[in-house]
Amino acid sequence: MDMWNHKELPHALRVSVIKKELTGPQAWRARKALDGGPCSPTAFKAMMNALKKADPKIFKIADKLIDRRPPPSDPEPTAARQNWAYQRDAVTTALEIARLPKELFRSPAQLPEGKKAPKSVFDNDTEMKSIEDILVVRDTVIRDPDWQFVTDQLYPAKTFDNGATKLTVVLANKLELERQLGVDLIYVNETLNAVVFVQYKMLRGRDGEDGYRPDGQLEAEIARMDAAARTLAECGVDDSCDGYRFGTDPFFWKFCRKLLTHNDQSHVPGYYLPLSYWKKLIDTPQARGNRGGLIVYRETFGRRHFTPSAFIDMIARGWAGTTTLQTSVLVPYLAEIMRGKTGVVLAVETTRSVDEDLEEPPEFVERKFVPPKPRHPGRKRKVIQL
Incomplete structure (x- = not known):
């Protein structure tokens, strides 16, 4: 509503008169709103219908205060x-x-x-x-x-x-x-x-x-x-x-x-x-x-x-x-x-406690080299000179 567009009413109208004309399932909400407080869209519509019945001249002035232009459409999501x-x-x-x-x-x-x-x-x-x-x-x-x-x-x-x-x-x-x-x-x-x-x-x-x-x-x-x-x-x-x-x-x-x-x-x-x-x-x-x-x-x-x-x-x-x-x-x-530094890597440095015992190194087992058995026993191996 355009609350800054003030219009002088031709005469006074009691709120009780509007309440008597309220009908419909939302009438109780409209009566409560007329005593002060927020009003739902459906209750407001019932209130305006009651005002129209109570005094058509005042209703005509009040109806002009309502901006019924549709809201602007949402822009494309670029x-x-x-x-x-x-x-x-x-x-x-x-x-x-x-x-x-x-x-x-x-x-x-x-x-x-x-x-x-x-x-x-x-x-x-x-x-x-x-x-x-x-x-x-x-x-x-x-x-x-x-x-x-x-x-x-x-x-x-x-x-x-x-x-x-x-x-x-x-x-x-x-x-x-x-x-x-x-x-x-x-x-x-x-x-x-x-x-x-x-x-x-x-x-x-x-x-x-x-x-x-x-x-x-x-x-x-x-x-x-x-x-x-x-x-x-x-x-x-x-x-x-x-x-x-x-x-x-x-x-x-x-x-x-x-x-x-x-x-x-x-x-x-x-x-x-x-x-x-x-x-x-x-x-x-x-x-x-x-x-x-x-x-x-x-x-x-x-x-x-x-x-x-x-x-x-x-x-x-x-x-x-x-x-x-x-x-x-x-x-x-x-x-x-x-700061603008590139190639920064998120890393966590873990340190060993001084009191923590170091694990004993595994025992080293010496491996012995065993030459493979000859494929043809008694035969000399062929020598190739490069």
Whole structure:
């Protein structure tokens, strides 16, 4: 409704008169709304019908305040628009994990059109010098020397401040990060020493009704995640309270529906799944289509997924992600890549305890050479001169 287009009514009309004219199954909701509070679309329609019966002249004025133009259609999901939506959703998610107001980040829901359309959600920032679509986010005051370069803005980064909490979003070089980890979002929670990785996948269709079909790119991304997970597993078991996690899987998928809408101002609607659960899900009949092909829908997940609010709360409280031991290995690794160094390898150095007894070397058994028996005894061997 156009609430700023004020019109003077010809005379007053009591609310009780409108209530008497209310009929239908939603009449009770309309009566409750007339006393103050929200009103559903069906109850509002019943309210307007009652107003028309009570006073046609006032109804005519009120009816003109309603904007019945259809909302603009959603744009086609081009690669640039999807990239914009991924970045915007990642920054919004990071702000909520760090418990910072989303109002600190002002970005339109849709990619602005024009001759020089921006490719990054931070393009309007004068400190941005390059454009990439992989985000590494880090919360709280940076105290690790390996991350001190972030505060110097050597790479495109934006810092959000709110009291004692700082959130730095870095648009890092995606080539090395994605080649080695296969993820779109890396969240480093320095407060709780945890790192979480998120890979975005889009459900086809306006509301995700066409589902998602895994392809070769997904297999390559999973292979990178598995390689990183095997390396992190070499860190050993973290028995500390700070290192306790619900599970050992720091990798998550976010399956998005309605990726691009005209009025989305918050998260891209979607569902979070751990990588380990995804591997089990694709082996079930529920993940197969009518012709036996691999495809998942919203119904495939059922209730076994994390909503954005549940995921954010879990990550913010440190119940998921890498352990403190694994985080200590990841921090310098990620920092080296963000400094632009190529060919960086994620590795874990294991050292033997001084008190640990060395294993006794195996006994060496001397092997004796036994010449083979001659094939023809008594005959001289033929000599060939070269």
